[in-house]
Amino acid sequence: MEEVQLQERYADPVPEALCIAPAAKVGDVSDAIDTPSLVLDLDAFEDNLRTMQVLAERHGVALRPHAKAHRCPEIALRQVALGAVGICCQKVTEAVPFVQAGLRDIHISNEIVGEPKLRLLAQLARKAHITVCADHAVALRALSAAMAGHGASVGVMVDVDVGQKRCGVQTPGEAVELAKLARALPGISFAGIQAYHGGLQHKRSLDQRQKACDKAARLVRRYVDALEQAGIACPVVTGGGTGTAVFDVASQLYTEIQSGTYAFMDTDYGGIDWGEALAFRHSLFLLGTVMSTPAADRAIMDFGLKSTSAESGAPRPVGWPGLRCVAVHDEHSILQADDAKNMPALGDKIRLIPGHCDPTFNLHDSVVALRGDRVEAIWAISARGLSR
Template sequence: MSLSAARPPGGSPMTPGDPVSAIETPALVIDLDAMQRNLARMAEFARHHGMKLRPHAKMHKSATIAKMQMDAGAVGVCVQKLSEAEALAAGGVSDVYISNEVIHPDKLRRVAALAGRVTLSIAVDSTLGVERLAQALAQAGTSVDVFVEVDAGQGRCGVAPAAAGALAQQVVSHGLRFAGLQAYHGKAQHLRSALEREAAIRHAVTAARTAQAAVTASGIDCPLVTGAGTGTFVFEAASGVYGELQAGSYLFMDRDYADNQPSPGAPVFEHALFIKSEVISRGAAHAVVDAGHKSHAIDSGLPRVWLQDLEFANGGDEHGILRPRGDALPALGDSVWLVPGHCDPTVNLHDRYVVVSGGLQGGSVHAVWPVDARGCVA
């Protein structure tokens, strides 16, 4: 892994100290200084508000980064998939929460095995899921923390809030450790106005409170409500119900999150993830860079050009098309920096991060980090 991470197939190996100009394009680049400021600001926010921080590692898929977050005070990380958990555990991450449902018996056997190697927790939202999890854990002789997922307004996974008590009872009756409620409202994250996001989280808080009451009414203690994303965490932190924040994107701040009106009281997060591209073709009124949507995900819209005032248009899988705006078009061979529309699926396209310190202009390569859980969708 480390070899392929450091050396693109056929390409030049990147060595610490290489200038930014030597980074081959297209490349996934971290501005380390900006990332560390983001990391520290979120850690400080959580500390100040008495919240546990368990950042979502589905965003960065990197054991190196997960361990940096934990060194700064995070209690562990979240992932969405078992194979992500396995990859991060293999990279030395000691506390992982699979904030999603796992149903297949083969995968649950792997969950149970993984629980023998790291501190593991998982979400459930069905009787079948609880039964199969209990069976796999009993066979392996291991244990996990179990969160009951509540639909906090997203309409995806999770039980209705009032049904949380019954499912928590099943968790307990199967001899499993009930650890609390998973209540993440994904749809709230990108509502552009802070007021809209606050209203959506008011709904999530009500759902979480209803679920919590249903659990305690069943005679079961509810130790924790966990959830929140980069768009809303200030509201969950202020709710009095949530005890743990799962935000992940704050670390890299993609274009889509930066397009949100800031939440009052939120730390300022800077763009820290970029695609370095190069102009490979020049027309009279447009330039073409070597980065298309195989280099940056466009599910949340196109990237924004960074450091230059240029318009970016979709040029397909392998190309981006630039048109002049405040700045003139770059020349053939020039570098163009892009801020991805959505960091999570953009990271998942790449095998490695080129980590730059000293800034994108004039800085140098600090390290190359593998994207350990790239492609871990299972």
């Protein structure tokens, strides 16, 4: 009886006066946006999309942007509308909002193990063209059984290790055997290979990245040659990323690249040597408010680790020379000024470039899209938190 009374007590709807208003509305000026909020400069964002699309098309390579960078269907739809062949997702659940939004060509750039994941994958495969990665015969047989059992089919990219030392088969011979198995089993087909090396993306020097990419490309060539010698066509070689894109498209090995961060940039990618071949603008910012000024050279912001990642470094203030973010706590971030004369005031709003865009997107329900100083749209980050 007591439990029923408690349920009734807390079942009352929240009074309208207590409802949380959205952080922004279309038409608002940027100063009216509540904080902390993730904001996107549409002009810079659209320039970045065009830059990467043109690079890929110039070399006859398909662009398959990685949606794990943003987890926002509206962004993916704009990339595809501009010419991308489809998108990548990293997890099965992550792909669901994109399929629901109308994306029909998705590569899940990861191994899929476990009955719940395989069951959901089969449901997605009946609505869209799906490819997945595999690097083990046991996983491949389970994938086949699940697809055949649910009346679905997926393409298989044999995952090959080209130096990342994460997932992927270790020898060309293993790749050939898995490709043969994928061609023989029901519910699946051999679609190509995935050759991704995330560590190369962040090498600081342009020359270092080029040499590392050349080494990885030689490994990729061994896998492609082994498949050809076995009489197995390899229609797709997918991989690459933002930091290595200029080398990936010129390698004449990759048929598609999986760049993701290029659309937004962050402090980590912003700190590498890009040379003259490629240039992207920072389009993604964390908007915060100064909530305390306890010292002449110190300001406390109203965001912390629940609004921005810090594993790749603290976010960097924009437009405030000599102002640095020196600490990120759960709910606060500390800005330190080299000169107290260049200090924001209580209530000032500051834009900061995230240290790493992918996990920062995952901390927000939406991104506020700005055209100049006005809110043009608010896009849901529908796949945030979907990590199974």
